[in-house]
Amino acid sequence: MRTHGKSTIVWLLLGLMVLGLGGFGVTSFSGGSSSVGSVGETPVTADQYLRALRNQMQSYQQQTGQPLSMAQAQAIGLPQAVQSQLFTAAALEEQTRKIGISVGDEKVRQSILEAPAFRGPNGRFDRTAYGEVLRRERMTEAEFESAIRVDESRMLLQRAIVGGVVAPQPLVDTTVHWLLERRDIAWRELTADQLQAPIADPDEETLKAWHSANADRFTAPEIRKISYVWLTPEMLAPEVQLDEAALRAAYDAKAAEYQQPERRMVSRLVMPSQDEALAAKARIDAGEISFEDLVTQRGLTLEDVDLGEASKDSLGDAGEPIFELEQPGVVGPIQTNLGPTLFAMHAILDPVDVSFEDAEEELRSDAAMDRAVRMIEDRSHDYEDLLVGGATLEEVADQTELELGQIEWSADSASEGGSIAGYQAFRDLANALTQTDFPTITQLDDGGVFAVRLDEIVPPMLKPFEDVREDVLEDWRRGEAHRQLLALAEEERLQDTAAAAPQPEPAASTGAGGVVENPAVTPDAAPVAEPAASASAWVEVPELTRDGWVEGVPPDVVARAFEMDAPGEVEVVDAQDRVILLRLDAINEADLEGEDAQRVDEAVRSRIGESLSMDIFDYYARAAQRSGGLEINQSAINAVNTQVQ
Known part of the structure; x- marks a missing residue:
C-alpha cells in the first residue's frame, strides 16, 4: 500500500507538470516543434532560441571569466538581445522566401568545408568532427545544411541592402577638418597667494551653516558590523610537524636553485x-x-x-x-x-652553493605553508558541515581551528595587510552581504578559508559639528578661497579680453596753431589697469590638437579650448578645484596633405560608411518585420528561460 501510494502521487505530479507545460505552449525543446514567435511564414523555434541563448551566455562567461546565471543574463538584457537577433534573421529569411533568393548545393558544400569547427588535426574537413558537433547541437545533417542554405541566402540579401553605401564626401571632409584642427592657446593658474588679503575665519554660525549645507562631506559612511571566522595557512603553519626526511626531499627538489655553477x-x-x-x-x-x-x-x-x-x-x-x-x-x-x-x-x-643546513629554515617555512594549505583544504568540508548543521560562528570557532573575529566594515575601509579586510574575497562579500545570508565557507586567495555573518547595519549619519569643527573650518577656507579666486579670475578675464581686443586709432584733432592733439593722452584719460605683481605668467601652448594634452593642467582645459569661438577670447576654467585662465591665440586650419591626414580620412570614411550601412540595415530589418507580420509568443519565451541555468 505504501509503495502504491507513492506511485500514485508520482504519476499525479507528472500529469500536473505535463499540463503546466502544455499551458505554456511548449511541447519539446529538442524537436523544435514549439515556436517562440514568427515573421510571416518563418517561425523562430524554441530550440533555436534555447541554443542561441546558451551560446551567448557561454560566450559572455568566456570573455569575463565569471559564471553567468539566467537572472544576471536577464538583468543585462541578454535574452532580449538574442530575441532581437533571431527575429531579425527570421524577417530576412521571410524576405528571401518571398523574393525567391536561394543558393546552390555547391555554395552550401563550400561553407561546410571551410567551417573551422569541422576541421581535423590536419587542418582539413573532418567528417567525424562534423558529425560530433551536430550531435552536441542536437541537429541532423539535413537540418544543419538547410540552415546553412538559409544563412547564405540571408547574407546575399544583407549584402545587397548595405552594399555600395558610401560616406558622403562633404561629411567626411567636415569631420576630418574638425578632427585635425589645431589651436594655439595660453593659460595661467590663479592661486590663493594672489588674493589681496588672507582668508578671514568665519563666525560659528557660518561654520554650522556650512556643515549643514555640505553634509555629504561630513557624513560617516554606512557601517556593517560583521562577525567572521577564518583560518589561513600562516595561522596553521606552526602546528605542522615536518621530519628531516621531508625537508631533505624538498631540498633535493630545489637542487637547481641551491646549487648553481x-x-x-x-x-x-x-x-x-x-x-x-x-x-x-x-x-x-x-x-x-x-x-x-x-x-x-x-x-x-x-x-x-x-x-x-x-x-x-x-x-x-x-x-x-x-x-x-x-x-x-x-x-x-x-x-x-x-x-x-x-x-x-x-x-x-x-656560483651558488647553499647547504641543507643554511636552507633548512626557508625549506621548513615553505613546506609548512604548503602542508597547511592542504590541511585546510581537507578540513573545509568539516567546517562547512558544521555550518550547514546549524552551528553558529562562535560554536565553529570553539570546535575547530578557525579564529573568531569582528570588524566594522565600510566601503571606504582600508585594505590592511594581516587583516581579513586585506583579502579581496572578503571585501567583495562584505559589500554584498545581507542579514538573511547564511554563513558559508569561502576560499581566500592564499589557500585560507572564512565565513561571515552580518550582525548589524549602521546607516550613514551626519557627524556632530563639535566632532568635526576643524575639518569644517578647513573645508570652508578652501571653498571661500576658491570662490574668491573665481571672482578674481572673472575680473582678470575682462581685463585680458579688453587688452587682447584690437584698439581703434584715436581721432586726431587740430588745435590752435595747427598742433595735432591726441585725446587718448590727455591728463583726464583713465589709466590702463596693471596686472597684479604676483600674477602668474601665461604659458603658451602652440599647435594643440583635440586629442592632445597640456602638462600641468586638467583635461577640461583642452576641451574648453576647442569650444572657444575666436582668437583673443579668454575663459575661466574651474576644474578639479583649480582656477585657470585660458586664452585662445589662434585657430589653425587642418593640414590635409600629411600622412596623418590620409590615415584619419580613411578611418573617418570607413567609420561613417559602416555607421550608415548599419542604420540602413536596421531600418530595412524593422520594415521587414512590420511588413512580414511579427508575432511573439511570450509564454513560450518564458518557458524556455526557465530551462536555462
Whole structure:
C-alpha cells in the first residue's frame, strides 16, 4: 500500500507538470516543434532560441571569466538581445522566401568545408568532427545544411541592402577638418597667494551653516558590523610537524636553485656571413660601434638577442672564450648551428652553493605553508558541515581551528595587510552581504578559508559639528578661497579680453596753431589697469590638437579650448578645484596633405560608411518585420528561460 501510494502521487505530479507545460505552449525543446514567435511564414523555434541563448551566455562567461546565471543574463538584457537577433534573421529569411533568393548545393558544400569547427588535426574537413558537433547541437545533417542554405541566402540579401553605401564626401571632409584642427592657446593658474588679503575665519554660525549645507562631506559612511571566522595557512603553519626526511626531499627538489655553477649574462647576435661577422667585430674592437648599436642596426632589439643567465656547458663552443673574459666584452665570431655569431658577456654571476643546513629554515617555512594549505583544504568540508548543521560562528570557532573575529566594515575601509579586510574575497562579500545570508565557507586567495555573518547595519549619519569643527573650518577656507579666486579670475578675464581686443586709432584733432592733439593722452584719460605683481605668467601652448594634452593642467582645459569661438577670447576654467585662465591665440586650419591626414580620412570614411550601412540595415530589418507580420509568443519565451541555468 505504501509503495502504491507513492506511485500514485508520482504519476499525479507528472500529469500536473505535463499540463503546466502544455499551458505554456511548449511541447519539446529538442524537436523544435514549439515556436517562440514568427515573421510571416518563418517561425523562430524554441530550440533555436534555447541554443542561441546558451551560446551567448557561454560566450559572455568566456570573455569575463565569471559564471553567468539566467537572472544576471536577464538583468543585462541578454535574452532580449538574442530575441532581437533571431527575429531579425527570421524577417530576412521571410524576405528571401518571398523574393525567391536561394543558393546552390555547391555554395552550401563550400561553407561546410571551410567551417573551422569541422576541421581535423590536419587542418582539413573532418567528417567525424562534423558529425560530433551536430550531435552536441542536437541537429541532423539535413537540418544543419538547410540552415546553412538559409544563412547564405540571408547574407546575399544583407549584402545587397548595405552594399555600395558610401560616406558622403562633404561629411567626411567636415569631420576630418574638425578632427585635425589645431589651436594655439595660453593659460595661467590663479592661486590663493594672489588674493589681496588672507582668508578671514568665519563666525560659528557660518561654520554650522556650512556643515549643514555640505553634509555629504561630513557624513560617516554606512557601517556593517560583521562577525567572521577564518583560518589561513600562516595561522596553521606552526602546528605542522615536518621530519628531516621531508625537508631533505624538498631540498633535493630545489637542487637547481641551491646549487648553481658560475654563470654569465650573455647576448647572442647571429651574423649573415663570416666576413660580415669579422668586420663587425673589428668595428667593435676599434670603438667605432657598440654591440648594442650593432644589434639595432640589424633591426633587432636587445630582448631578441638576450640569452639571460648561461653556464659554460650550455654555451657549447662559445663557453670557453666567454668564461675566459674577466670583465664584460664581446667574443667571436664563433661558428654555431645558426651561423657565425658574436657573443656579448654583460656580467659575471658567482656560483651558488647553499647547504641543507643554511636552507633548512626557508625549506621548513615553505613546506609548512604548503602542508597547511592542504590541511585546510581537507578540513573545509568539516567546517562547512558544521555550518550547514546549524552551528553558529562562535560554536565553529570553539570546535575547530578557525579564529573568531569582528570588524566594522565600510566601503571606504582600508585594505590592511594581516587583516581579513586585506583579502579581496572578503571585501567583495562584505559589500554584498545581507542579514538573511547564511554563513558559508569561502576560499581566500592564499589557500585560507572564512565565513561571515552580518550582525548589524549602521546607516550613514551626519557627524556632530563639535566632532568635526576643524575639518569644517578647513573645508570652508578652501571653498571661500576658491570662490574668491573665481571672482578674481572673472575680473582678470575682462581685463585680458579688453587688452587682447584690437584698439581703434584715436581721432586726431587740430588745435590752435595747427598742433595735432591726441585725446587718448590727455591728463583726464583713465589709466590702463596693471596686472597684479604676483600674477602668474601665461604659458603658451602652440599647435594643440583635440586629442592632445597640456602638462600641468586638467583635461577640461583642452576641451574648453576647442569650444572657444575666436582668437583673443579668454575663459575661466574651474576644474578639479583649480582656477585657470585660458586664452585662445589662434585657430589653425587642418593640414590635409600629411600622412596623418590620409590615415584619419580613411578611418573617418570607413567609420561613417559602416555607421550608415548599419542604420540602413536596421531600418530595412524593422520594415521587414512590420511588413512580414511579427508575432511573439511570450509564454513560450518564458518557458524556455526557465530551462536555462
